[in-house]
Each structure stands twice: as structure tokens, then as C-alpha cells.
Amino acid sequence: MTTYIPAITIPSAVFLNPAASILLPIGLGTAVGFGTRPSKTQKTYLALKQPPLHPPPWVFGPVWTVLYGLMGYAAYRATFYGLSPLASPQTIQTTRHSMTVYSIQLGLNLIWMPLFFVAKRPIEATVDIVALLGLNGYLAYLWGSIDSVAGWCQAPYLAWLGFATYLSAGAGYLNDWNLQDKEIDAAEVEKKQQN
Incomplete structure (x- = not known):
């Protein structure tokens, strides 16, 4: 079991503020999306x-x-209930551990797009998303032991990650794991969007 690692964990003040907990992954995901052009x-x-x-x-x-909003809400709920003064020492330990796991998975989530589309490294991107899927299965388990709603909030994310893993591995395989020089011009983009 990984432990609580403060140096790489999002501060609990972020998790305990519902707006900050929800907006952080949305904001970071949006920044990465726009940063990758x-x-x-x-x-x-x-x-x-x-x-x-x-x-x-x-x-x-x-x-x-x-999904980012739902994940942020789940993080808030798990932390709110898990760090409650009424929580057992074991629940508090599990919650702190889950905060580290959440922080790591958020980092893995945010690097997938630059790996796949900017660096054009489909093998590394697929390894990343497989690790992300596993970490989130574990996170759903941890959060479910703290607050069932937080655990269930991970279900849509896990389903989408499973689908995204299929897309990542499938595109990598079908393109011989080489995405270099894979880009089309604006006219082709418009034509493909109409189909």
C-alpha cells in the first residue's frame, strides 16, 4: 500500500473546498487541452x-x-467524510493515502494527451492509460470504503478510461505504433467531419 506522500499530494485544503476540488481537475484538463493546440x-x-x-x-x-467535475466532487466527498473528526484513525489513514493516489492519477491523466498527440508516442501513452485505469480502480475501492457515493462517482470515469484505453491501444496498433507525420490539412478535416 502506497502511503500518504505530502510532497506529491494536492493539499487537503483544496480537497475540502468543493468548488476548488471540482474546478482543479477541470481547469488543469482544460489547460492541457488548449496547451496541446x-x-x-x-x-x-x-x-x-x-x-x-x-x-x-x-x-x-x-x-x-x-468526468473531471465528477472526479473532483468524489475527491471532495471522500476527503470531507474521511478526514472528519468522527472518522476512525484507519479511515483517516486511508483517506490520506487516497489523496496521494488521486494526485498521482491526475498527473497520469494530464500527461496522456501530450504523450499521444504532441510527442506522438502511442506506446508510452497506452502504458500511461493502462496504469491510469488500474490506479482508478484502486481509487474507487479506497473511496468506496470511505464514502459509497465517492466510490460510485468513479464508475463513469472507469468506464470511459476503459473505452479510452481501447481507443489508445487500437489507434496505436492500427497505425503500427508510429504517429509521426500523422496530420491532415484543413480541407480534409472538414470533409471527415461531414461524414
Whole structure:
């Protein structure tokens, strides 16, 4: 069991403020999304050979915004109930541990897009998302032991991560794990969006 590591853990003051806890992952996710230049990312996404059931590029922004908000809310609930003065020492320890796990998974989440679309490293991005899926399964378990609502709030995120893992691995495999020079011009983007 990983322990509570203050140096890499988001401060509890953030977790205990519902607005800050919800807005932090949304803000960081938005910053990464815009930092990776959305138009270039979209061109790369549309140029890739994709596995069946891949969604259009416009789906990702709204889905991730909702999931980040839900994840932030779950973090708030787990921390609020887990660090309550009425909580047992074991619950407090589990909560602090979950805060470190959450911080690590948020970092892994935020580096996936730059790994896949900027560095064009699909193998590393797929390893990242598999680790992210495992950490979040563990986090759902930890949070569920503290507050069942917080644990269940992870279910949509886990489902989407499973789907995203399929998309990441599928696109990597179908493109021979090489995304270099995968980009289309603006006219092709418009044509693909109309289909």
C-alpha cells in the first residue's frame, strides 16, 4: 500500500473546498487541452486509422469536462467524510493515502494527451492509460470504503478510461505504433467531419 506522500499530494485544503476540488481537475484538463493546440490535435486524430466505435473529436471535450467535475466532487466527498473528526484513525489513514493516489492519477491523466498527440508516442501513452485505469480502480475501492457515493462517482470515469484505453491501444496498433507525420490539412478535416 502506497502511503500518504505530502510532497506529491494536492493539499487537503483544496480537497475540502468543493468548488476548488471540482474546478482543479477541470481547469488543469482544460489547460492541457488548449496547451496541446486543439486544431493540431484534431488534425492528428482525424488522420489516424481508428478502431471501430471511435467517437468524433468534438465528443472528448464535453465528456472529459463532466468526468473531471465528477472526479473532483468524489475527491471532495471522500476527503470531507474521511478526514472528519468522527472518522476512525484507519479511515483517516486511508483517506490520506487516497489523496496521494488521486494526485498521482491526475498527473497520469494530464500527461496522456501530450504523450499521444504532441510527442506522438502511442506506446508510452497506452502504458500511461493502462496504469491510469488500474490506479482508478484502486481509487474507487479506497473511496468506496470511505464514502459509497465517492466510490460510485468513479464508475463513469472507469468506464470511459476503459473505452479510452481501447481507443489508445487500437489507434496505436492500427497505425503500427508510429504517429509521426500523422496530420491532415484543413480541407480534409472538414470533409471527415461531414461524414
